[in-house]
Amino acid sequence: MRLNMQWTWFHRLGSPRWFYQKTQRWLPWLSAVSAILLLTGLIWGLAFAPQDAKQGHSFRIIYLHVPASFLALAGYYLMAIAGAIGLIWRIKLSFMLMKSAASIGAVLTFVALFTGAVWGKPTWGTYWVWDARITSMLILLFLYFGVLALRYTFSSHEASDKASAILSLVGTVNVPIIYKSVDWWQTLHQPATIKLTSAPSMHPDMFAPLVVMILGFYCFYALALILSTRAEILQREGKSSWVRQLVANKRGEV
Amino acid sequence: MSNFLSGGFTAYLFRELLLAYRRRGDVVKPLVFFLMVSTLVPLAIAPEPQRLAALAPGMIWIMALLATLLSIESLFSDDFQDGSLQQMLIAPNLLAMPVLGKVTAHWLMIGLPLTLISPLIGIWFSLPAVAVLPMILSLALGTAVLSLIGAVGAALTLPLRQGGVLLALLVMPLYMPVLIFGSATIQSAVDGLAWLSPLAVLAAFLAIAVALCPLAIVAALRLSQNN
Numbered sequence: 429m430r431l432n433m434q435w436t437w438f439h440r441l442g443s444p445r446w447f448y449q450k451t452q453r454w455l456p457w458l459s460a461v462s463a464i465l466l467l468t469g470l471i472w473g474l475a476f477a478p479q480d481a482k483q484g485h486s487f488r489i490i491y492l493h494v495p496a497s498f499l500a501l502a503g504y505y506l507m508a509i510a511g512a513i514g515l516i517w518r519i520k521l522s523f524m525l526m527k528s529a530a531s532i533g534a535v536l537t538f539v540a541l542f543t544g545a546v547w548g549k550p551t552w553g554t555y556w557v558w559d560a561r562i563t564s565m566l567i568l569l570f571l572y573f574g575v576l577a578l579r580y581t582f583s584s585h586e587a588s589d590k591a592s593a594i595l596s597l598v599g600t601v602n603v604p605i606i607y608k609s610v611d612w613w614q615t616l617h618q619p620a621t622i623k624l625t626s627a628p629s630m631h632p633d634m635f636a637p638l639v640v641m642i643l644g645f646y647c648f649y650a651l652a653l654i655l656s657t658r659a660e661i662l663q664r665e666g667k668s669s670w671v672r673q674l675v676a677n678k679r680g681e682v
Numbered sequence: 683m684s685n686f687l688s689g690g691f692t693a694y695l696f697r698e699l700l701l702a703y704r705r706r707g708d709v710v711k712p713l714v715f716f717l718m719v720s721t722l723v724p725l726a727i728a729p730e731p732q733r734l735a736a737l738a739p740g741m742i743w744i745m746a747l748l749a750t751l752l753s754i755e756s757l758f759s760d761d762f763q764d765g766s767l768q769q770m771l772i773a774p775n776l777l778a779m780p781v782l783g784k785v786t787a788h789w790l791m792i793g794l795p796l797t798l799i800s801p802l803i804g805i806w807f808s809l810p811a812v813a814v815l816p817m818i819l820s821l822a823l824g825t826a827v828l829s830l831i832g833a834v835g836a837a838l839t840l841p842l843r844q845g846g847v848l849l850a851l852l853v854m855p856l857y858m859p860v861l862i863f864g865s866a867t868i869q870s871a872v873d874g875l876a877w878l879s880p881l882a883v884l885a886a887f888l889a890i891a892v893a894l895c896p897l898a899i900v901a902a903l904r905l906s907q908n909n
């Protein structure tokens with residue numbers, strides 16, 4: 429009995445209606461913060477940060493490339509954890525988050541690969557190099573594709589949710605390999621510039637806007653995830669009374 | 683107690699082997715596929731021994747991967763259609779054991795013959811003699827990992843009618859680490875480097891896959907019964 433009492437908050441957290449109503453209030457703040465951070469980071473990084481001694485202006489694409497790569501990886505973990513929570517506690521909301529995370533993560537992985545290719549042309553003289561981290565990123569994109577492909581082939585939400593969750597959990601085995609691959613067979617690519625254990629090897633004037641951009645990307649990611657999940661909630665819960673009420677109210681306003 | 687743990691394993695292993703013996707043609711198909719694709723390589727690229735030898739470690743592994751992928755789709759589908767999968771799922775046994783039995787049977791029928799025939803491919807591709815033993819060992823360990831991971835994909839795509847391409851799509855990214863270390867084992871032997879370390883990584887992959895894949899397979903199989 430006590431156990432039940434303690435866990436009610438957890439299950440309230442998993443209610444799509446609760447999520448929808450709660451995030452309504454966060455949205456303006458989150459939009460404002462991510463817009464400010466991204467604009468500051470972009471203007472600072474592109475216009476005011478010093479040039480790189482060897483790469484000149486072309487290094488500035490780092491301000492898009494690095495945050496996108498960060499979130500592409502973190503997004504895979506988020507997707508897998510959301511899937512695991514959904515599988516273990518049978519929480520619908522968690523599956524909806526997972527589904528949104530899959531699409532956003534795939535787009536971010538593509539952005540990371542694309543900006544990497546654009547950066548590679550002036551730096552290495554070629555758009556594509558079969559280097560460890562690029563290849564791992566490509567495999568990550570394929571992993572995202574697998575989850576996305578699986579989700580469109582089942583007829584019921586329940587089956588596709590669980591299948592995608594299992595697949596993303598299996599795929600998490602690949603994500604540590606992506607990190608390890610830098611050590612395994614590193615070739616043309618630079619070693620990881622930002623290390624959590626040691627001081628950054630970038631100059632602080634270049635590093636500061638990158639931090640702003642990474643924070644901005646995180647906020648923007650959260651915003652995109654919430655918006656996408658809200659759309660998913662409305663779609664799936666379309667028959668419930670609170671969504672109907674919501675639609676009726678909107679109609680009334682217009 | 684021992685029956686509870688191992689009964690399902692041996693029972694399903696022998697059942698699968700018996701079924702395979704009755705349909706010998708199905709077992710030979712991936713082998714023939716392996717040999718045929720091997721013939722395509724010299725035809726498409728060049729018959730010169732040096733160029734073939736340079737390609738051999740990677741090509742042998744890519745072909746082994748494709749041959750395994752080709753055969754894995756039918757791992758659960760017959761049982762799914764005739765209802766014996768349902769019987770397996772409601773049996774009071776530890777489910778991981780029958781699943782492991784089936785996967786082991788798959789490896790015995792696909793992975794092991796591929797491994798045994800690989801020296802022939804080695805000769806075709808002018809692979810140096812020092813690399814033959816590493817190739818056999820890497821294929822023996824690696825194809826077992828491929829069977830285990832492939833079984834996860836086969837279980838996930840089981841309720842779908844057109845699962846084949848999707849299965850390849852799901853499983854191939856997961857196969858890539860195995861491919862990397864498998865061909866690295868052969869390549870290291872060709873280059874005269876220590877080939878035991880990549881082989882040890884393959885063995886570690888196998889240990890992880892034996893421990894974790896049955897969980898995912900069972901979860902996916904249960905899912906197939908719900909819709």
